[in-house]
Amino acid sequence: MKTNGLTTHECLKALIDRDESARAKLVAFTATTEKSVPRWLSGSGPNGANLIRVRVFLAEHGLIPVELEHVDDTVFTFGRLYAHRIIDDATALVGSSLSSIDSLYHVLLVKGGTSKAVLEKMKMVNASYAGRLPLISLVSDASSLKQKTAVVAPVAAFVPTKQTAIEMLAHIAALAKPFADIIVSANLTPEDCKAFRSECGYDAATKASTAFNRLLR
Numbered sequence: 001m002k003t004n005g006l007t008t009h010e011c012l013k014a015l016i017d018r019d020e021s022a023r024a025k026l027v028a029f030t031a032t033t034e035k036s037v038p039r040w041l042s043g044s045g046p047n048g049a050n051l052i053r054v055r056v057f058l059a060e061h062g063l064i065p066v067e068l069e070h071v072d073d074t075v076f077t078f079g080r081l082y083a084h085r086i087i088d089d090a091t092a093l094v095g096s097s098l099s100s101i102d103s104l105y106h107v108l109l110v111k112g113g114t115s116k117a118v119l120e121k122m123k124m125v126n127a128s129y130a131g132r133l134p135l136i137s138l139v140s141d142a143s144s145l146k147q148k149t150a151v152v153a154p155v156a157a158f159v160p161t162k163q164t165a166i167e168m169l170a171h172i173a174a175l176a177k178p179f180a181d182i183i184v185s186a187n188l189t190p191e192d193c194k195a196f197r198s199e200c201g202y203d204a205a206t207k208a209s210t211a212f213n214r215l216l217r
Contacts, residue, residue: 003064008055011063013041022061029057029083048101049082052108056083060136071110077130078122079108086132087125094171095125120164169211 006014015022016037023037030036030046030053040046046054055065056079068076078096081087082104089101096118098104107114114122186192197205 003066003069005066006063008051008058008065008067009040009043011058011065012054015058015061015063016041026054026057029053048105052079052105053083055109056080060134067110072114072119074119074122074126075107075110075114077126077133080133081126081129082108084133086129090175091125094168094175095121097121097167097171121168124164124168166215169208169215173212 004011023034026037027034030050032050036046036050040054045051055068058065059068059076060080078092082092087095089104092104093099093101096104096107098107098118106112107118
């Protein structure tokens with residue numbers, strides 16, 4: 001990914017200097033407090049999820065930090081989904097097959113390589129959710145630092161293999177067990193069932209149920 005040669009900290013200072021209103025937008029995007037931005041501008045943080053969100057925020061405002069120069073497009077799209085809270089911690093872990101939040105941060109902050117197996121699973125998540133992301137142009141302008149507004153190409157459709165589908169459903173089942181234990185013994189009301197169907201969609205629920213029943217034969 002082509003960057004402007006500035007670090008995350010330098011990009012953040014450049015953005016705030018260029019557009020003071022970006023400060024409030026950043027606070028809203030990261031769901032942090034107004035006190036955090038001055039601390040970040042002074043060079044203290046951000047870290048973890050906030051650092052992921054700050055880098056995505058900068059990139060979407062035409063300031064791509066140099067730390068993202070070698071990020072894989074699949075990883076960056078996955079990071080955008082996470083930064084925009086389109087996928088949460090649980091979905092990100094299941095969708096990437098990573099074992100911990102620390103491992104997820106390690107990948108999304110480009111602190112090391114990403115295995116082909118993880119990339120394949122991330123592609124499947126991206127194909128399912130990327131349509132919810134705002135359309136932007138990931139092009140940095142180092143001279144004027146102006147935000148770009150052109151539309152990027154949509155994420156290509158990804159068709160998982162049978163083995164990938166089995167592995168993904170296995171991860172989902174393992175993650176869902178503590179919640180399933182509650183539902184198995186709970187006194188459910190019609191409103192509970194209606195809320196569940198509304199949240200996940202009747203078709204998705206019935207297909208998942210059918211898939212699990214076939215795999216348990």
